[in-house]
Each structure stands twice: as structure tokens, then as C-alpha cells.
């Protein structure tokens with residue numbers, strides 16, 4: 001079962017209305033590489049992962065993606081808050097208003113409604129995990145595109161956080177992919193027939209510690225800071241993350257989202 005914690009994974013407090021950005025950001029809600037597609041993809045594929053390790057990882061990441069859906073919803077809501085009809089018309093959101101007023105609706109940035117065709121499930125763990133790795137990289141790239149389209153630090157902070165989580169997810173999927181690949185290479189096909197029972201979901205992979213999952217930039221929590229920094233450093237050392245301008249700068253500015261956003265923009 002799922003239980004709900006009444007807080008966002010990363011605090012969101014956008015003070016400046018920006019309808020144009022809301023229109024683009026919606027793609028991370030209902031677009032092909034968005035958080036809703038990610039959550040459903042993993043929570044669906046987990047059932048036929050061949051062992052507890054796979055089921056647990058896809059459960060953990062799929063669940064975290066639900067928290068990201070919530071963050072994106074909150075961001076869109078805050079970006080649109082208080083908009084007048086005239087402002088909505090100017091931003092090209094009059095068609096959205098006609099159908100949905102100011103309610104949220106999962107579409108991509110071009111207004112194409114969410115579809116389950118955004119993800120696949122083959123039942124082959126290697127094929128499904130390849131899709132998942134690609135999905136994480138595409139989500140990371142879209143977050144970088146979105147960061148390019150804003151200069152609001154209240155927006156850049158959460159987008160950077162979400163972008164970083166995609167890199168962590170990619171890395172975890174890659175580890176699992178390589179683990180299964182090795183098993184296959186060793187001629188062990190038994191895992192293909194392991195089946196599943198619901199209880200296995202309870203065997204959590206603990207792929208992330210709670211203090212790492214909840215990013216509180218305004219709290220001086222050294223455990224949080226160190227564990228997060230260490231993970232970033234490890235990923236950078238292992239070349240698991242895309243090249244960033246300068247890893248030391250990134251680490252030093254981890255809690256200065258505006259400067260971090262500038263650095264990412266300068267990279268491009």
C-alpha cells in the first residue's frame with residue numbers, strides 16, 4: 001500500500017506569475033518524458049521484474065516519480081495563480097481555459113493530451129530497463145531545456161533538483177540492467193520464471209536514504225548535505241552523469257540554485 005506524506009519532496013514557493021513557462025512546464029506533467037509517464041511506467045513494469053531487487057527498485061523510483069508529479073502540479077499552479085483572462089489569452093492559454101478553466105490537465109507543451117502510449121512494457125527486464133534508462137535521460141534533457149526558458153531562481157531550484165533525481169534514477173536503473181545482463185551471460189535463465197507475489201514489494205531496495213530524498217535547502221543539515229554531495233561526487237567520478245561545467249563549482253553551489261542554473265546555462 002501507499003501512504004502519503006503531507007509535504008513536497010522539495011519546497012516550492014514561486015512568487016512570480018509566468019503563464020508562458022506554465023505552458024511549457026506542463027510537458028513534465030503530461031508529456032512523453034514527463035513525471036506521470038515515468039510513475040506509471042515503473043509502477044507497471046515492476047510487476048514482471050524477475051526478482052525482489054528489480055521489483056523494489058522500480059517500486060521505489062515509481063513512487064518517487066509520483067512525488068515529482070506533485071511538485072510539477074504545484075509549480076504549474078503557482079505559475080498560473082491569479083492570472084486574468086486577458087493574460088491567459090496573451091499566453092495562448094485561452095484554449096486551455098475553454099476546456100479546463102484554470103484546472104490542471106496533463107498534456108505536453110504543445111497541448112497533446114497524455115497517452116499511455118508514452119510507455120511500453122515488454123515483460124523482458126533488459127528491454128524494459130533500457131527504456132527506463134532512456135526515459136530518465138530524456139527527462140533530464142527536457143529539464144535542462146526548461147531551465148533555459150526561465151531566469152526565475154524560484155523555478156530553477158526545483159527544476160535542478162528534479163534534473164538531478166533523473167540522473168540518480170538513470171544510474172540505479174543502469175546498475176540493475178548490468179546486474180541482470182551479467183546473470184544472463186552466466187547462463188542463468190532461472191530468474192526469468194521467478195514470478196512474483198505482492199509481498200515482495202515490501203522488501204525495499206533502500207536505494208536512497210530518507211535524508212537524501214528530502215532536500216531542504218534552507219536547513220543546515222550536514223548529513224543531508226554530505227550524503228547528497230557524496231552521491232553526486234560518486235556519480236561524477238564514475239562518469240555516470242552528463243558533463244557539467246566544473247564539478248567543484250557544482251558541489252560548492254549546490255545550495256545556490258540560481259548560480260547552479262547559470263552554470264548549467266553557461267555550459268550550453
Ligand SMILES: [Fe+2]
Nearest residue numbers: 038165166169
Ligand atoms: Fe526519474
